[in-house]
Amino acid sequence: MRPEVYEYNFDWMLWRTLEAASKVGDGFDKEFKQMLPYIPYFSGIVEPFINLGDPGSAFFKMISEYLKNIVTAHEQGKKIVMTTFCFSPTIFYAMDIVPVTLEALTVLASVMWKRGATEYMDFCVELGFTETSCSSQRGCLGAYLAGMGEEIDMLVINTAGICDTNANAFSFAKTFLDKPFYSLNYPASLNDPEVNQYHRDDFKALIKFLEEQTGKKLDHDRLGKVLDEVAKQEAIVGEMEELQRLVPSPLPVTYNFLIYGGRFFFAGMPEYTVILEKMATVVRKNATQGRSGISSGREKLRAFMFYIDHYALNLNLWNWFDKREINHIGSILSRSFKDDSPYIKGMEDVAYNIDSTNLDTMIDSIAMINSRMPMVRSIRGPYDRPNMWLEESLALAKMYKADCLIYNGTPGCRNTWSNIKLIARDLEKAGYPTHIMYGDAFDDRVESWEATAARLDEFINVRGLL
Amino acid sequence: MMEIFQEAASGITNRYITDWVNSGKKIVGYTCSFMPPEIFHAAGILPYRIRGINTESMEIGDTYYGPYVCTFPKCLLQLAGEGKFNFLSGAVISTGCDAMRRLDECWRKTGEDYHGSIPGFFHYFDVPHKTDPHAMKWFENEIRKLILNVEKYYNVKIKEDSLRESISLYNHGRTLLWEVEKLRAHENPGVSGTDAFSIAVSGTVMPREAFNEQLEQLLADLPKQKSSSKKSGKQNKNGNKRIMVAGSINDDIELFRLIENAGSNVVADNICFGIRSEADQVNMEDDPISALTKHYLSNSVCPRMFGAYKQRFDLLQTKIERAGVEGIILQNIRFCDLHGSENGLFERDFEKLGIPCLRLEREYGPLTETGRMKMRIEAFLERMEVKQTDSGGKS
C-alpha cells in the first residue's frame, strides 16, 4: 500500500466525506450548485443523491451517523463488531454494539472514491490473504487489518457454508486481529422444524456470546423496541415493494439501493424509518399520478438483478438503467420476506414474522430475520430446491414483471460461479433473457465499468429488448 | 508390495474395484473427509473416495461450472460426465466448500445431458462448519438421515453391531497408517513421502479389509528400524531436506514425487487424502453413531471449520516436532481461498518460529505446470540450504 494511504484512517475518511456530502444539500439550490465544483472527487455521487430530494440527503445523513458511531464507539464505551451484510444489525443495536459491516463500507468507497477500495484490497493480498477472495470483504477488511480504523472488538458472521469465501475472510481476520469470533452456521434448508430449532439454539448461543463480550445482559425492553421498529420499517418497505409491481414502477431506480442499504446499516433504528417514510411519500405520489420513477418519467423495460448490484463509481449501474429508461426492480439484496409482504404469496415457507410478546418469541423472530437475510436465505442449499435461488428468482421475476434477468457478482463468489451457468440456463428456459456479467462489483480493475456497460448494451440490443 | 498401493493411488479404478463390481456388489462414492465411510462399510457397500486423477480435458467441467472455480470439482465433474464413475451405484456430495457442494447440482445437470453419468443413489450430506453442541446435534441428525436413506435405497439394515465392527476395522487401518507415519518421520525415513501418500490415498479407494491386510504385510516386510530417541533436530543422512506439505486437497502422488525429486523427503503432510490425524481413533465405548459424529466433526482439520486456525496450527506444529520438519510447502489450488489464505497465516507464524515456508499456487489435475512448480521448489530448497544471517523485513 502506498505510504500516503496510511495517513488517514479509512472509517474516519469515509465519515468526513459523508458528513460533508450530507450537508451540501442543506442550503439553497444555488449554494449547492456553487459548491459542486469544489468537491470534484465526489460530486458525481453527491449530485444525484441530493437531486433525489429529501430521501437522498437523509440517506447521506444516516450513513454519516453510522460512520460516526464507529469512529466514536470506544469514546462512548461501546464495543465494535466486525460483521457482514448477510447479518441483520438488529441484534447489535438491541445490545448497544456498533457494527462495522465490511461489504457496506467497501461499497461506500467504491461508489464515492475514484480509486475505490482497491488499495486496501491489495493490502490484504500483501498479508497473505488470497487475491481470488471476494473483493466485497477485501476492500474494507484491508483497511482494518492495516490498523486504519477503530479497533475491532469481536467478529460475528452467519455465512459459513453459504458463502465460504465470506466466512473465510472473517476467519482470517479473527486470527490476524486475534479477537473473539462467533459464527452462526445455517443448514442447507430453510424451514424444517428441526432447522428452526437449530436456528433458535444457534441464536441463543450467539446472544450468550454477545453478553459475555459486552458484559451486559440483553435488555428485553430494548430488544422489543428495536423489533417493533423493524416491523414498522418493513411495513413501509412492503408498501413500496407492492407499488413496485405497477407498470410503470413508481420507484426511482436508486430506491432499491436505499432500501437495502438502509437495512444493512440501520435496521431497527429510527434513522432508517425516517428515510423510508420520505421515500414512501414520493412513491405514493408517483403511483397516484401513474408516473414512472425513472427521471424521464418513462419506463421502457424492467430488469431484475437476480444476484447483487454493481458498485462502480457514482452508482453508474443505476445511471445506466435510468438513462436507458429501464427500471431496476431489485436484486437478491432487496427484499426481506416478512410474512405480511405482498410478494410472499406463494412463498409463505420463506417468510418470517415479528412477535415481541415475550423473550422467546423475540429471539425466534430475530433468529428468523437473520436467517432470511440476502444470500443466507436463498443460496444456502442446492439452487433448484424449494425456496432456493431458482424458485425465488422465478417467483420474483414473475411477480415484478421482469423483462430480463441479469447476474452480477464478483470473481470471488465461489458459490454462485459454481452454478450460475445452470440457473441461467433454467431462467432462459423459463423465457427470461438472462445476462451474466463477468466483472467485479467492487473492483473495476477486473473489468472497467465502460466495458461492463458496453456488454450490457450489447445484451439489450442483441436480445431485442429495447 | 508397494506396487499394489501405487497402482491403487494412480488411477480411477484398481483391481479391487474391478473384482468388487464383478462380484455384483455396490460401490458408493463420496467427496469429503467429513463423511464417515464406516456407514457404507457396515451396509456391505464399498465406500470410494471420488478422485479427479488422470483428467485429460475439461470441456464438461467448464460447461457446468463457471470460470472462477477451483479445478478439483471441475475434474470430478469431467470424469463423471465421461462415465468414468459408472462403477458407482451411489454418490454422497458433502458441503466441503462452496465449489464442492455445488457438485450436487452440476453433477445432476450433467446427468441430464450425459445419459447414465449419474448414479442412482445421490445424497446431499450437509456438514456443519463448527463444533458447538447444537451443531453436533445437527451433524448426528445428518448421519442418521444418511443411514436411513442408504437403508431405504439399498434395502439393507445397518445394525449397530455391524457399524461397531466397521468402526473397529477402520480404526485398525488408522493404527496401521500411524505406523507408516512413524516410519517416514524417522531420522532415516523408512518410507518415502511419495509412498506414504500412495498408501494413504489407496486407503480411500480400496476395500478396508484388503487395505489393512496389504499394509500389515508391507509393514512386516519393511526393514526394522531402531526408534529414534531424538524428538526433533533430525537431519537426513542423505542431505535431503525434511519437508512437510500442507494445504489444498491433493490425491496426485506426482506432486509428492516432484517435491522429493527436487532433493527432499516429505516426512509429513497435512492434506485431504493424506495422513492427517489417523492417530485419533473412533471411540469404541460410545454409541457408534455418536462416536462417528464426534470423530468426524470435532477434528477441525480443514479450514472449512471457520475460526479454528489455532487447532490446525497446533496440529502442524505437532507434526513438525514429531517428524523433524525443516521446511513447509504450503500449496493451494487456484480459487481455493480457504487453504490459500490460511497458508498466508501459517507462513507468517511458522516463519516467525524460524521454519522456512513456501507458498505455492497451483492447478489441480494434470500437473502441466511442473516446470514452474519445480523452479519454485528448487529455489526454496536452495534457500533452506543457506543459513540466513537475519530475517529482516517488515512482514
Add this chain to the structure above:
Amino acid sequence: MSIVAGCDVGSLTAKAVIMEKGRIISSALLRSKTNPQLSAEAVMQEALSKAGLSMDDIRYCIGTGYGRKNISFVDKDISEIACHGRGARWLNPGARTIIDIGGQDCKAVRLDKDGNVVKFVANDKCASGTGRFLEVMARLLDIPIEEMGSLSSKSTAPITLSSTCTVWAQADIVKYINSGHKIEDIGAGVNSAMAKRAAILANSVGIEQDVCMTGGVAKNEGVVQDLEKLLGKNIKKMRKADPQIAGAIGAAIFAMESLNGRS
C-alpha cells in the same frame, strides 16, 4: 586463467555473462529460440566471440533460468531466484529487496545482509505484471517496447487499467485506442498496472533497503517510477551493467565461487 560463465535462459530472452576475476569481460542477450539448448548455445557463442574466447576457455559455467535443466554445457544449475539475488548484489552491494520482472513471471526476493535469499514470492499462473504483458501491450499500441517506459512521463491523464488479466486488459486497451485516448496515457496506465502488481509482491516479502530492480522491465523508467511511488522507497539505479542480465551475472558469480571451492 579463471574464466567463468553464467547462462540464463529465460522465456523471452537468453543471457550469457563471462567473468574473469570478478569483472564482466563479455555479455550477450538474445531473443529465446525454440528450445533452451539452442538459445543457450547461441547466446553463449555470441558472448564468447565478443571476448575472443572459446568454450574450452571457460573453467566453470552455471546455468539458470526457465530452461536451465536443458543446457548441455553447464557444470551445474541454480535457480534464477538465487541468481538474481546474487547478481543484484554484485550490481549493488547494498541490495536487500529485489524486484525482478522477467518475460514470464514477476518475483520479489528479500536477501539477508550476506546476500542469501530469506524469502521470495512470485506471481502465479498469470501473464499480467510480466514482460510478456508489457510486450503484448506495446504491440497493441504499435510502439517499440523500449519506448514504453518514457510514455509515463509524457502522460497527463493515465488511464486505469485492469491489473489482473492480460486478456481483458487487451480488450480495454483496444477500446481506449478506438475512443481516441492518447498513446502516452494508455502506456502510462499499462506501466502503472505493472507497477501495482509488482508492489503487492514486494510488500509481501517485506521491504528492506536497498530496493533494486532486475530483469528487462527494470529498464522501463515508467514502471520504476510508479513502483517508487507505490512503495514509498527509492529504487536504486544499477549502472554497473544491464539489469536484464542480472541473473546471468549471478550465475557467473556462483560459478566463480564453485571454482574457488566456496559456497
